[in-house]
Amino acid sequence: MGKALLLTVSLVFLHHIAFENIDPCLCTHLVYSHVNTTDDISKWKDEPNYKRFNGLKLSNKNLKTLIGFGGWKFGTSRFTSIAATKKSRSKFIEAVIIFLRKQGFDGLDLDWKYPAARGSPRKDKKHFTLLVKELFEAFTAEAQTSGKDRLLLTAPVASNINVIKKGYEIAMVSKYLDFISVITYHFYGNWNKFTGHNSPLFRSSVHNDHQSNLNVQSALKFWADKGAPAEKLLVAFPTFGNSYTLKSLETGLRAPVSGAGAPGPYTGKSGLLAYSEICPFLKGATRKLINEQKVPYAFKGDQWVGYDDPQSFETKAQWLKKNKFAGAMVWALNLDDYSGTQCNQGAYPLVKTLKSVLDIKSPEAPKDKGRGEIQPLPTVHKDKNGDDHWAAEDKFPMTRLIQSTLQYLPNSITTTVISGTMVAKSPDSKENSLLCVFVKEYVESDGADPQQTKDSNCLTEDGLRTIDKEENRDKVTFLNSPDYTL
Structure with missing residues (x-):
């Protein structure tokens, strides 16, 4: 169990x-x-x-x-x-x-x-x-x-x-x-x-x-x-681990210290290192297991964790x-x-x-109205400008685009779905912007008329787009590129 x-x-x-x-x-x-x-x-x-x-x-x-x-x-x-x-x-x-x-x-x-x-x-x-x-x-x-x-x-x-x-x-x-x-x-x-x-x-x-x-x-x-x-x-x-600056050449348990260890690049806090900071520290460090206590420690120079x-x-x-x-x-x-x-x-x-x-079981993936399993959201990466991108290797069916986007968008966006089109208004950082989602496969499989959805003036048959800021809307393109940009 x-x-x-x-x-x-x-x-x-x-x-x-x-x-x-x-x-x-x-x-x-x-x-x-x-x-x-x-x-x-x-x-x-x-x-x-x-x-x-x-x-x-x-x-x-x-x-x-x-x-x-x-x-x-x-x-x-x-x-x-x-x-x-x-x-x-x-x-x-x-x-x-x-x-x-x-x-x-x-x-x-x-x-x-x-x-x-x-x-x-x-x-x-x-x-x-x-x-x-x-x-x-x-x-x-x-x-x-x-x-x-x-x-x-x-x-x-x-x-x-x-x-x-x-x-x-x-x-x-x-x-x-x-x-x-x-x-x-x-x-x-x-x-x-x-x-x-x-x-x-x-x-x-x-x-x-x-x-x-x-x-x-x-x-x-x-x-x-x-x-x-x-x-x-x-x-x-x-x-995480707690770290020290050693005071002498002693390196075991109860070795004298002068204070906290140096801060890590991620946490920036003296005396504490995240596991993601400890792994790089271990390169070139001496690692030992405390057999009585069943836990490890490592030291390098005057640093001990x-x-x-x-x-x-x-x-x-x-x-x-x-x-x-x-x-x-x-x-x-x-x-x-x-x-x-x-x-x-x-x-x-x-x-x-x-x-x-601990035998934590992953639940069965939910079903998308009979269209098959819904996969987890794609991985989001930052580009050199700090913008989020869904990674190219995380391809997923277009029938999931509406649901995935709903999960991804900030909470301050209000959403309405009409004939397979999601209209999402007012993201946190952009007042009065408008985002429209159109997934042709999704709309057609629901029996909606794609021609009617195009009348919203923010859709394309190939995917998703928003209109220029001159019209008080974001300009973001979700077409058939594997790298969807938010």
């Missing part, structure tokens, strides 16, 4: 890759994270990306999408205010339900880092329980009233046992959460004065008793022993299955080698390892 695989997509992803290039069959759940500009969710105005993100479900009918609320940078004070009273919680919950239904999300990922920690008062331990309980009860009542599936409720939670004890009534909150993502990474980092692995599976004999619980196994065991059902616990898998690779992901996933946990959570999709250009392991090598070991 397959496990759950929850992937997180952050807004950083949008700077490097279009949502449409996310493989919607990689996982069971996708979380759209790091979108917070205010604690009032009713004021979040990112509708174009919400629609594009949730449009991924068109290619995977089993995919569930959630919005992430909170995060490390969000802090704790706003959560303290939200959870403080019955009235404040009810106001938040009502706004959440309206937002999720309006935007097409299937649930909420409540990312409070952490109750009763980082400036959060002790009473927030109880308030977190109340917030989760009341969210679940409201989601249940709304589903009964609307006739829709109940909205999902998940939460990333602490892995540090001291933080867990202070912040969570484990048995209580476990009743109301669909999944509990234990954040089993950042066990060690540049805040330490020595090297340590980001996400070790087991403890190491070189660490002292104080650090004996800083590992995946200890964290999951604590949650389970205190009342969290194994079938709700997700193990967090990082697609503890990271995960496909082998350690497989080892952890097999351990997860053996212990009958619910599945995995990945932070984050954009830190894997999503393009497949850096590691020579194909696209998404880490996530695809999890998908394989």
Whole structure:
């Protein structure tokens, strides 16, 4: 039986890759994270990306999408205010339900880092329980009233046992959460004065008793022993490593460091390297496996990084299955080698390892009204001018052009389909522009009259085009070239 695989997509992803290039069959759940500009969710105005993100479900009918609320940078004070009273919680919950239904999300990922920690008062331990309980009860009542599936409720939670004890009534909150993502990474980092692995599976004999619980196994065991059902616990898998600058010639675990490692070219953050940055670093580096902890590290010059690779992901996933946990959570999709250009392991090598070991099945492709299987959207590439192109090798039937274009266009475009012609108005960056799609084969197979559709004055029998900007319209051509330009 397959496990759950929850992937997180952050807004950083949008700077490097279009949502449409996310493989919607990689996982069971996708979380759209790091979108917070205010604690009032009713004021979040990112509708174009919400629609594009949730449009991924068109290619995977089993995919569930959630919005992430909170995060490390969000802090704790706003959560303290939200959870403080019955009235404040009810106001938040009502706004959440309206937002999720309006935007097409299937649930909420409540990312409070952490109750009763980082400036959060002790009473927030109880308030977190109340917030989760009341969210679940409201989601249940709304589903009964609307006739829709109940909205999902998940939460990333602490892995540090001291933080867990202070912040969570484990048995209580476990009743109301669909999944509990234990954040089993950042066990060690540049805040330490020595090297340590980001996400070790087991403890190491070189660490002292104080650090004996800083590992995946200890964290999951604590949650389970205190009342969290194994079938709700997700193990967090990082697609990044924590890095250090060495202080001496020592290069093993607990080697002294002077601070964070150098930033990578993609993430630009000291002390952290994405897997897509680690692969180039490994060229010329010394790589070693920490046998006790089942994870690798590498060093080159004065730079040291503890990271995960496909082998350690497989080892952890097999351990997860053996212990009958619910599945995995990945932070984050954009830190894997999503393009497949850096590691020579194909696209998404880490996530695809999890998908394989956890037996995540790809759904059958949907049918296009009896015309055959609908294939995933073509790969989008940037040309030298920064414009998007569908790659020539991604040819697909013209009968799919209307549907594919609908998925690709930004959410702010409103669409109307008449006799096989899609008219899409007002893209984000171009006011009052007009896009028209005409697929001769599609129109004729539906019994429409091609001559009538040509009267719209924005069609050709050979494909798609828009009219010049002098007529207040974009000039883009979709003809019979294999390289369709958007």
